Amino acid sequence: MAAQIHHLRCTFLPSFSTKNPSPDFKTHFRSFTVSASKPGTSSIAGRKLRAAVVGGGPAGSSAAEALAAGGIETFLFERNPPSVAKPCGGAIPLCMLQEFDIPLELIDRQVNRVKIFSPSNIAVDFGKTLKSHEFIAMLRREVLDSFLRSRAQSAGANLIVGLVTNLEVPTSPTSPYIVHYTAKNNSRRSIAVDVVIGADGANSRVAKSIDAGSYTCAIAFQERIKLPDEKMEYYENLAEMYVGSDVSPDFYAWVFPKCDHVAVGTGTVCLKQDIKSYQRGIRERVKPKINGGKVIKVEAHPIPEHPRPVRVRGRVALVGDAAGYVTKCSGEGIYFAAKSGRMCGNAVVKASEGGMKMVDESDLRREYLKEWDAKYISTFRFLDLLQRVFYGNNACREALVELCGDEYVQRMSFESYLYKKLADGDRWEDARMVTNTIGSLIRSMASSN
Amino acid sequence: MASFSPPTHFSTTSASYSKPHLIYKPFASLKSKNPFFLLSTLKASADNGVEASAATQVEPLLQAVSEPTSPPPASGNLDGSVGTNGSVAAAAEEAKALASFTFKDARWVNGIWDLKQFQKNGSTDWDAVIDAEARRRKWLEDNPESSSNEDPVVFDTSIIPWWAWMKRFHLPEAERLNGRAAMIGFFMAYVVDSLTGLGVVDQTNNFICKTLLFISVVGVLVIRKNEDIESIKKLLDEVTFYDKQWQATWEDDENSSSSRKE
Numbered sequence: 001m002a003a004q005i006h007h008l009r010c011t012f013l014p015s016f017s018t019k020n021p022s023p024d025f026k027t028h029f030r031s032f033t034v035s036a037s038k039p040g041t042s043s044i045a046g047r048k049l050r051a052a053v054v055g056g057g058p059a060g061s062s063a064a065e066a067l068a069a070g071g072i073e074t075f076l077f078e079r080n081p082p083s084v085a086k087p088c089g090g091a092i093p094l095c096m097l098q099e100f101d102i103p104l105e106l107i108d109r110q111v112n113r114v115k116i117f118s119p120s121n122i123a124v125d126f127g128k129t130l131k132s133h134e135f136i137a138m139l140r141r142e143v144l145d146s147f148l149r150s151r152a153q154s155a156g157a158n159l160i161v162g163l164v165t166n167l168e169v170p171t172s173p174t175s176p177y178i179v180h181y182t183a184k185n186n187s188r189r190s191i192a193v194d195v196v197i198g199a200d201g202a203n204s205r206v207a208k209s210i211d212a213g214s215y216t217c218a219i220a221f222q223e224r225i226k227l228p229d230e231k232m233e234y235y236e237n238l239a240e241m242y243v244g245s246d247v248s249p250d251f252y253a254w255v256f257p258k259c260d261h262v263a264v265g266t267g268t269v270c271l272k273q274d275i276k277s278y279q280r281g282i283r284e285r286v287k288p289k290i291n292g293g294k295v296i297k298v299e300a301h302p303i304p305e306h307p308r309p310v311r312v313r314g315r316v317a318l319v320g321d322a323a324g325y326v327t328k329c330s331g332e333g334i335y336f337a338a339k340s341g342r343m344c345g346n347a348v349v350k351a352s353e354g355g356m357k358m359v360d361e362s363d364l365r366r367e368y369l370k371e372w373d374a375k376y377i378s379t380f381r382f383l384d385l386l387q388r389v390f391y392g393n394n395a396c397r398e399a400l401v402e403l404c405g406d407e408y409v410q411r412m413s414f415e416s417y418l419y420k421k422l423a424d425g426d427r428w429e430d431a432r433m434v435t436n437t438i439g440s441l442i443r444s445m446a447s448s449n
Numbered sequence: 450m451a452s453f454s455p456p457t458h459f460s461t462t463s464a465s466y467s468k469p470h471l472i473y474k475p476f477a478s479l480k481s482k483n484p485f486f487l488l489s490t491l492k493a494s495a496d497n498g499v500e501a502s503a504a505t506q507v508e509p510l511l512q513a514v515s516e517p518t519s520p521p522p523a524s525g526n527l528d529g530s531v532g533t534n535g536s537v538a539a540a541a542e543e544a545k546a547l548a549s550f551t552f553k554d555a556r557w558v559n560g561i562w563d564l565k566q567f568q569k570n571g572s573t574d575w576d577a578v579i580d581a582e583a584r585r586r587k588w589l590e591d592n593p594e595s596s597s598n599e600d601p602v603v604f605d606t607s608i609i610p611w612w613a614w615m616k617r618f619h620l621p622e623a624e625r626l627n628g629r630a631a632m633i634g635f636f637m638a639y640v641v642d643s644l645t646g647l648g649v650v651d652q653t654n655n656f657i658c659k660t661l662l663f664i665s666v667v668g669v670l671v672i673r674k675n676e677d678i679e680s681i682k683k684l685l686d687e688v689t690f691y692d693k694q695w696q697a698t699w700e701d702d703e704n705s706s707s708s709r710k711e
Contacts, residue, residue, distance in 0.1 A: 120586045121594060121602045213697075234598070246593035287595040309697040328691075369698065377695055384691040394590055402606060443606065446618040447583040 044194070048073045048355040051348060052179050052193040053157070054164045054206050057086070057141075059320025059337035060199030061148035062100070066345025067197075068156035072355040075191060076153075077181060079163040082146040087222065087299035089256055089263070089331070091239075092137050092144075094418040096335045100342075106143050108259040110135035111239045117285070118401035119244030119394045126241075126404055129411040134418060136239070140259060148338070162189070167196060167209035169314065173360060177315065195352075195359060196316040197344055199337070202302045204322035213309035215324050217302035218251060219272045220331070221279055222265025224258065225293040234289060235262050243397040246281040250391050251331070253282035255289075261296060267331065269305055303331060312364045319344045327380055329387040335420065336376070344368045379420070389441075395448035399440035408433055552588050556581060560602045575613035582606065630669045637665070 049072045053064045056078025064076040091111070096102065112135040114126035153159050161184050168178035176192035183189050198206025202217060227235070235257040247253035253266035264286060266278045283290070307324035311317065319325070320337030327336070347367030351359040390400040403409055408429045415423035556566040562581060567574050582604070596602075638649055641658065652658040672678055 117596050119593070120589045121596045122604065123596065123601055215694075242596075244593060245590065281593060284593060285595050288597040288599070306691060306694040307698065309694075311698045373695065380695065381691060388687070394586065398586065405605075442618075443614055446614070447579055448586065 044356070044358050049195065049348070049352045049358065050176070050193040051075070051195040051197065052077065052177070052191065053197045053199055053341075054167075054179070055198070055200035055204075055320070055322070056149050056152075056159070057145055057199060057201065057320065057337065058148055058334050059322070059341035060197070061145065061152045062338045062341035063197045063199055063319060063345040064152040064157040064341075065148070065155045066342045067348060068152060070345070070349030070354060072195075072349060072352065074152075074157040075179075075193065076149070076157045076159050077162060077164050077179070078149065078159065079161070081161070082149070083142055086141040086145070087220070087301040088141045088334070089220075089222075089254065089265075090138050090141055090258060090334075091256065091332075092139065092334050093332075093420065094134060094137070095420050096338065097137060100148070100338055102137075102144070102147070106147055107137045107139050109138040109237060109257050111138055111237050111257065112136070113238040115238060115240045116401050116404050117240065117242045117244075118398045119246070120398065121285075122398070122401055124401050124405045126410055127414070129407055130414060134414070135237070136418075138239075138256060138258060144334075160191075164200070164205055167206055167316070169209060169316075174358065194315060195348055197341070197348075198316060198318045198322045199320050199341055201321045202304055204318065206316060207308060207318055207322050210310070210313045210316050212311065212313065212318060215308050216269060216305045218267050218269040218305055218331070219275055219300055220265060220267040220303050221275045221300040222254075222263045222298075223279065223283075223295050224261050224263050224297040224299070225290055226261040226296050227290060227293040231289060231292065232257075232260075232262070240286070242282060242285050243391070243400065244281075244285070245394055246278075247285060248278050248391075250387075252391070253278065253285070255282075255286055262290065262293075264290060267303065275300070303333065312361060312369050314361055315359060315364070317344050317347075317364045317368055325376075325380075327383045329383040329391070330417070332417075340372055343372055347371070379416075393448075395444040396441060398448075399437075399444040402440045402444070403433075403437055406433070406436065550592055551594055552585055552592075554581065554585070557585065560600050561604045564608075575609055576617055578609060579613065579617060626669055626673070630666060633665055633669065634662075637661070 051067050051072050052075045053060045053067070054077045056064075056076055060076060060078070064074050067074040090108075092102075097104075097107075112127055112130050114136075116124045116126050118124075149159065160181065162181040164179055164181045165188075166180040168180065170177060176194055177196050178190050178192055179196065180188065180190045196206060198204050198210075200206055204212075207213075235255065237257070239257060240255040242253040242255075248266045248268050249271050250269050251267045254263070256263045256265075264279075264282060266275070266282045268275060268278060271278075304321055304324040304326050305328065308318065308322075311323045319340040321333055323340065325336040325340055326333040344364075347364060348359055349355070351357075351363035351367050390396050404413075408425070412423045412425055412433075415421075556563050562578055564573050564578070567577050567581075569577070638652065641652055642648060647655060647658070671681065
C-alpha cells in the first residue's frame with residue numbers, strides 16, 4: 001500500500017503544500033498523499049486502546065503513568081523486583097523534581113558543591129553561584145524507580161512482573177503486537193496489544209525486535225566505597241569530577257556521594273578494555289580522601305552515546321536509554337528518560353483521542369518524535385560539541401578547568417543543567433566567555449607542545 | 450585545530466627516570482589477595498595501562514616495604530578489581546615511598562610556583578614560568594598524582610600576563626605566516642603581471658585577482674602543515690556526524706514508506 005492512511009483532520013490540509021517551517025527537518029511532509037481514512041481501521045469499536053510499556057524504570061513508569069491517566073489500558077512490564085539497585089550515578093536536576101512531583105524525602109543528598117580537577121590537579125569550585133534552594137539531588141535508583149512505578153500503578157497501569165522475551169511484529173496495520181514474556185513463576189505467557197513503548201534500557205529487546213539498529217555505547221564502571229565517618233563528612237554535599245587521560249581518554253571520572261557511601265567511577269567509549277586501569281587511575285587520584293574505605297560493590301553498565309538509527313517503527317516507539325537519549329559530556333540520562341516516556345505516553349493519548357482510536361506510525365512520529373527532537377536536539381548537539389572540544393586531550397581539559405573557574409560560566413552551566421532551559425545571559429558576557437574559551441584553548445595547547 | 454581531532458592515544462614518552470621494577474602480570478593472577486598485592490596496586494602508570502592489551506596489565510612494583518604487621522586488605526568483594534584500600538598506617542608508609550614519585554621542583558612551593566625564584570634582571574622571567582608549568586603538566590601526564598586536601602594545587606595560570614603569551618607563541622608563528630604570505634604575494638604578482646600585463650595597481654582593482662588574494666590569505670592561515678589538509682576534510686564530517694545520527698530516524702521515513710511493515 002503506497003499511500004499513507006491518515007485520519008482526516010482539517011488542520012493538516014493547509015500544511016501539505018507548504019514547506020515545514022521548522023528549519024531542522026528538511027525531509028518532511030513533502031509528498032504526503034491524502035486519502036480518505038477507512039473508518040474501520042481508525043476506530044476500535046467497543047474497547048480501549050491497549051498499550052504495553054516494556055521496562056519499568058523512569059522512562060517506562062512515566063510513559064505508563066501518562067498512558068493510564070489518559071485512559072488507555074496499559075501493561076507495564078518490569079523484570080526486577082523493586083529492591084534491585086541499578087548501576088547509575090543517581091543525580092537528577094531540579095526541574096525533574098518539579099515536573100515529576102518527586103517528594104523530597106526520597107532524596108539522599110543535596111549536592112551544592114562540585115569540584116572539578118584538571119589533569120595537573122588544579123581544582124575549581126564549581127558551585128559558587130548556586131543559590132540556597134538550588135542543588136543536585138542524589139537518590140538511589142531503586143527508591144526512585146519504585147516510587148515512579150507505584151505512581152503509574154495508582155494511575156491505572158497494570159504492573160506485570162516478568163521478563164519480556166520477544167515482541168511479535170504483525171504484518172497488517174490492524175493486527176495486534178504480541179508480547180511474549182516469562183512470568184515470575186517461570187510460566188511463559190503472551191499478551192496482545194496495539195501499541196508498544198520500549199523503555200527497556202541500553203540492551204533493549206524491543207529495539208532488537210523492530211530492527212532499530214544499534215548504537216555505540218560507553219561503558220561506565222563504578223565502585224561503591226564505604227568511608228569512615230570523618231572522610232564521609234568531606235563529601236557531605238560535595239561531588240567531584242576528575243578529568244585527565246589517566247582517568248578517562250574521552251570522558252570524566254567522578255566521586256559522587258550517595259546515601260551512606262561514595263561512588264567512585266569512570267567511563268570511556270573508545271578504550272573499553274582499559275576500563276580497569278582507568279578505575280585504578282581514579283582511585284589513585286582520590287587516594288588520600290578514600291583511604292581506609294571499604295569497597296562494598298562493583299558495578300558497570302553500558303551507556304548509549306547517540307540515538308538509535310530508528311526510534312519509531314510501526315506502532316512501536318523507543319524512549320529513554322533504549323532510544324539513546326543520553327547527553328554527551330555529562331552523561332545525564334534519567335531526566336531525559338522520564339521526560340521522553342511522558343512525552344511518548346502523551347503522544348499516544350492525544351493521537352488516539354483518549355484510547356478511542358487506533359494510532360499508527362505517522363502519529364507517533366508527529367506527536368512524539370518531532371516534539372522531542374524540536375525541544376532537545378540543540379541541547380544534545382551543544383553537549384556533543386563541548387565533549388568533542390574539551391575532552392580530547394589533556395591540554396583541552398586544562399583549558400576546560402580554567403574556564404570553569406569563571407563565575408559566568410558556572411552560572412550558565414548550572415542554570416542550563418538544573419532547569420533544562422537556555423539560561424538568558426548577557427550578550428557581552430557571552431562574547432567574553434567565547435574569547436576566554438579560545439584564549440584558554442590556545443594557551444594550554446601552546447604550552448603543552 | 451588540534452582540539453577537533455579525534456581523541457588520540459597520548460604518546461608514551463620513554464621514561465627519563467628509571468622505574469625500578471616493571472613486571473607484566475597476567476590479569477587473572479591479580480585475584481589473589483596477599484600483602485604483596487597491596488604494594489603492587491600503588492602506582493599504576495596510566496600510559497602503560499593504555500598500551501597494554503586486554504589481558505595483561507603493567508604495574509610498577511615499589512621496593513618492598515617491610516610491614517609484616519600490615520593489616521589484611523580491608524575491602525569487601527574484590528571481584529578482580531585491583532583496588533585495595535590500605536589502613537592509615539600502611540598509607541603513611543606508602544606516602545613516604547611515593548614521595549619519590551611526586552613532582553619535585555625547587556620553585557614549586559606549596560602547590561604554586563614561587564615567582565620570586567623566577568627573577569631575571571630584576572623582573573619575572575615569564576617564559577621560564579610557562580616552561581616550568583608545561584614541564585609539570587607533562588610530568589603529571591606520565592605520573593599522575595593524587596589530589597589531596599592537605600597540599601592542593603593553587604596555581605592559577607591567569608597570573609601570567611597576556612603579552613608573555615603573545616611574545617612566546619603568537620609572534621613567531623605570525624612571522625612565519627606573514628613571511629609565507631609575502632613570498633606567495635610577490636611571486637604571484639610577478640607571474641600574473643607577466644601573463645596578463647596587469648601591474649600591481651591594476652591587479653588590486655581586478656575582481657578575479659582579489660578573489661585569488663582572499664583564497665591565498667585564507668589558505669596560508671588555515672593550512673600550516675601538510676597534515677592540515679586531511680584534517681580539514683575530516684573536520685566537516687566530524688562536525689556533522691552527531692547530527693546525522695539524530696536525523697537517522699527521519700531518513701528512514703522516505704525509504705520505508707512504500708514497503709512499510711505496520
